[in-house]
Amino acid sequence: xxxxxxxxxxxxxxxxxxxxxxxxxxxxxxxxxxxxxxxxxxxxxxxxxxxxxxxxxxxxxxxxxxxxxxxxxxxxxxxxxxxxxxxxxxxxxxxxxxxxxxxxxxxxxxxxxxxxxxxxxxxxxxxxxxxxxxxxxxxxxxxxxxxxxxxxxxxxxxxxxxxxxxxxxxxxxxxxxxxxxxxxxxxxxxxxxxxxxxxxxxxxxxxxxxxxxxxxxxxxxxxxxxxxxxxxxxxxxxxxxxxxxxxxxxxxxxxxxxxxxxxxxxxxxxxxxxxxxxxxxxxxxxxxxxxxxxxxxxxxxxxxxxxxxxxxxxxxxx
Numbered sequence: 005x006x007x008x009x010x011x012x013x014x015x016x017x018x019x020x021x022x023x024x025x026x027x028x029x030x031x032x033x034x035x036x037x038x039x040x041x042x043x044x045x046x047x048x049x050x051x052x053x054x055x056x057x058x059x060x061x062x063x064x065x066x067x068x069x070x071x072x073x074x075x076x077x078x079x080x081x082x083x084x085x086x087x088x089x090x091x092x093x094x095x096x097x098x099x100x101x102x103x104x105x106x107x108x109x110x111x112x113x114x115x116x117x118x119x120x121x122x123x124x125x126x127x128x129x130x131x132x133x134x135x136x137x138x139x140x141x142x143x144x145x146x147x148x149x150x151x152x153x154x155x156x157x158x159x160x161x162x163x164x165x166x167x168x169x170x171x172x173x174x175x176x177x178x179x180x181x182x183x184x185x186x187x188x189x190x191x192x193x194x195x196x197x198x199x200x201x202x203x204x205x206x207x208x209x210x211x212x213x214x215x216x217x218x219x220x221x222x223x224x225x226x227x228x229x230x231x232x233x234x235x236x237x238x239x240x241x242x243x244x245x246x247x248x249x250x251x252x253x254x255x256x257x258x259x260x261x262x263x264x265x266x267x268x269x270x271x272x273x274x275x276x277x278x279x280x281x282x283x284x285x286x287x288x289x290x291x292x293x294x295x296x297x298x299x300x301x302x303x304x305x306x307x308x309x310x311x312x313x314x315x316x317x318x319x320x321x322x
Contacts, residue, residue, distance in 0.1 A: 032294045034062035038072025038089030039181050040224040041117055041244040042281050045313050046089050049303045052312070057302070059295030062087070068224045069181025076109070076284065077102040086289045086296050090282040091117065091181030091244065108287035112300060114307045116319040118245035118270040118278040119186050120257040127237035128167060131259040134276070136162050138194040140171050141219050143212040146199050151209045154216070174222040174229050174241040175213055185279040186242055187211055193276075230254055245270060245278075246317030270319045281318070 036046055043066040054061035067075065069090045076088035077098055094102075094109060102109050121137055123130065139162045144151040159166035176183040187210075195206035213219045222229050222241065229241040234254040241255070245265050248257050257265040260277055269275035283303065290297045306313050309320045 033060045034087065034293060034296055034299055035085040036062050036064040036087040036089065036283075037067045037075050037085045038087075038283070039069045039091040039281070040066045040176075040226050041091040041182055041246065042089035042114070042283060044246065044250075044316060045114065045281075045318050046283065046303070048312055048316055049299070049306055052306070053295075053299055053302050057295065057298060059298065062299060066224050068177065068179035069184065070179040071224075073098040073284075074101075076286065077105060077107055079105050080107060080286070080288050084286075086286050086293050087299075088284050090284060092184050092279060093282060094284060106288065109284040110287050110290075110300075112283050112285065112304060113321065114281050114283065114303065114318065115313070115321055116270055116278055117281050117317070118257075118265045118275050118319075119182060119189065119242065120245055120248045120265050120277075121240055121242060121260065122233065122248055122255045122257045123240045124233050124237045125252070125254060125256040126234075129256050129258065130159075130166070130240075131262070132166075133261055134190050135194045135198050136166070137258075137260070138191050138210070141173055141175065141213050142191055142210060143214050144209050146195075154214055154218075157218075169238045171218045172236070172239045173219045174232060174239060175219050176242060177221045177223060180224060182242065182244055186277070189277050189279065244317075245319075249317035267314075267317075267319050271322070278319075 043064065046064050050062045050064055053059065069092055072088035072090065073094060076085050078084055094111070099109065121132065139145050139154070139156055140159070142154055145154045145156070156162050156171060158168050158170055160168040191210045192206050195201045195210035201209070222232070226243045226247045229243055230247060230251045233239055233241050245257070248255060248265065260275065263269050263275045265275050270278045285296065285300050307318065307320055311320070314320055
């Protein structure tokens with residue numbers, strides 16, 4: 005029995021056993037899930053891949069990094085994705101799930117992206133410290149040496165030099181790699197460096213966002229966040245630099261710790277709220293799903309300086 009036949013047989017058996025029905029991927033297309041930040045880059049690659057090769061365009065779904073990893077690591081076969089995009093490295097717990105299900109994720113790092121704290125470009129551009137952003141969004145804040153419930157209502161409550169504007173922030177959901185990275189790079193970093201908290205303490209006390217109305221989970225649709233910011237000049241949104249770069253006619257990034265987000269400041273690491281971006285390929289599907297390895301190689305060929313991905317906001321590796 006050849007590899008393709010074995011694959012189909014295993015996929016059908018697994019699907020029938022797990023769901024009681026037959027669900028098969030149509031048209032031998034590569035299936036991709038994961039990060040909303042990587043989604044536009046992956047879409048560009050998929051369109052060019054289909055145009056410049058004999059393979060079909062992959063089907064791509066924006067599920068968030070965490071949601072993508074969950075789907076990717078769930079199993080092998082036609083009803084499971086071949087690739088997951090990620091705006092952070094895969095967690096050890098996610099790798100363990102993959103391993104338990106016989107999956108070997110092959111990591112590809114495609115470049116860098118900044119996380120922006122953005123508002124309408126018709127409003128004032130804010131210059132904030134990480135600690136001030138932390139005080140605006142964290143469920144708990146430091147007061148007299150203790151972590152207490154966040155009672156800040158307006159930006160001027162945090163710093164009298166900031167505008168007397170109600171704190172209103174749109175944040176990614178827990179399934180988002182952008183949220184994971186924001187928590188690590190802004191919230192944990194503040195509690196570690198400013199408040200000198202231990203790793204156990206800052207993970208326990210500095211990971212949750214407010215639930216009192218000041219912070220609203222906005223889903224995985226970053227384009228919808230852009231539209232909501234354009235419609236409300238007092239509102240801020242947390243999303244990747246690539247979306248800011250593509251929507252400069254509507255939104256602007258806040259200056260953070262004295263540095264504005266740009267391709268240059270993210271590339272030289274002077275903008276301190278930045279992270280690498282990835283995609284992961286299911287090794288067990290390579291050589292079985294038509295064009296899978298070719299797609300991975302093609303994707304990486306477009307991660308260089310001067311490529312269409314850089315034009316779309318990806319910061320290439322040095």
